[in-house]
Amino acid sequence: MALIDLANPTRFLSVTERVLPWLAAATALAFAAGLYLVWAVAPDDYQQGATVTIMFIHVPNAWLAMGVWTVMSIASIGTLVWRHPLADVAGKSAAPLGAAFTFLALLTGSLWGRPMWGTYWVWDARLTSVLVLFLMYLGVIALWRTVDDPARAGRAAAILTLVGAINLPVIKFSVDWWNTLHQPASVLRVGGPAIHPSILTPLLVMALAFGLLFVTLHLAAMRNEILRRRVRAMWLLQAHPAQGA
């Protein structure tokens, strides 16, 4: 069965049913391994003490924040260029997940920043552009919820996603530029020790765990979305039997 056969929603559903339990198990395993490595193995940072353990949640979520928008962008190309049936299902399902990961990145970063650098928030380039990314996620979700017809919503959201993807480097650049124009009042120490294996390995395992979590949740959410569209189609069929299907 070629990959393209997955384009058929029914086929996709049956494959997903089979694959999901394995993915869920792999995710749980990865988290178990990662958390063990973080808490039992990784040494306390000589500057930050145990608070460095927050980093093992913060960084993978920050990576996912960007990564999920990339997945949504690819899905959007699928919607607009190839009219792939599952493309806007993929895009719609990924958005809330991406928003949640971005939120976690912001939140854990804030909780890490308070003891380390004295403040919950600072308007520096990196934090601000992630906050703007979070706003863009919420905007796409709002767009999906506001337009009734799934196909039209899909095209609109796809355009917004792609515009957002193009805009992300622009936003990053301009926020960097803005931040260097106005020197912040407080001095921010962004540095830290160089990453060596005892820190890097747990980080990568946690990243893998969160990545698997995304894949698992994404497939499950896509399955839900397909079912939701079926329900909608059947409702419409009920209402207009002559025009149905």
Added chain:
Amino acid sequence: MDLGPHSAFIIAAYAMAALVVLGLIAWVLADHAAQRRLLADLEARGVTRRSKSEAA
């Protein structure tokens, strides 16, 4: 295990992360159950889909 002077922040961070992750899982599972219920409901009322017969 000594979490140091900032233990509250560490605990808060991990607790919020667990909350969000579990919340996402719960949402996906609940949504699944809801859609399945709706589909069963509609099928019980005799509404069928065109491609049901073509399902692999």
Added chain:
Amino acid sequence: MTALSALLVRDMRLAIRVGGGALMGVLFFLIVVTLVPFAVGPDLVQLRRIGPAILWLGALLACLLTLDRLLAADHEDGSLDLILMGGTPLELSLLAKAVAHWITTGLPLVIATPLLGLLLDLEPLAIGAVALTLLAGTPALTCIGLIGAALSVALRRGGLLLPVLILPLTVPVLIFGVAASNAAVAGPLSFGAPFMILCALTLGSLVLGPFAAAAALRHGLE
């Protein structure tokens, strides 16, 4: 009484649904608060000083933008006519709608305030003060907005008319809200005096708003 509570519940349900005014208002609030440092600069000391003002402006604008749906949607699908023809006094019906609007729009803004206060590096006392003044002041914003919504309900291409009508009327609320918040933190002035006046403005608007809006509707829809 049940007619009014039915109207209240209906409005709340509609607001939470698609096109959700509730969450959209909070999202807009967040965006406005995010935009200000871009314009003013990221200096935390400065942001902390103007924090209460930013939060009040953001809440005011967020409240405003969800107001037009208050009456226009009902006008479009005919339910406004039903409300007008119904047995309940129009003033009370409009008050019920205003309460529903405040619960689904104003109250979420108040709840979101602490989080946004953190973004602006406000200290807990300032956050508490701003949240309290917003809690007292947002009902006034809704009721004053009700008047504008009633005035512009029949206009299809109202555009920015509603904000233009409303904003001058909301200036006293804004002034006393920010004054009370600042007084709580910095003040030689007391928090109590402006806060009391703010509460008085709210109570007054709870009466004036529905009456003026009802009059506007009756004249405007003839």
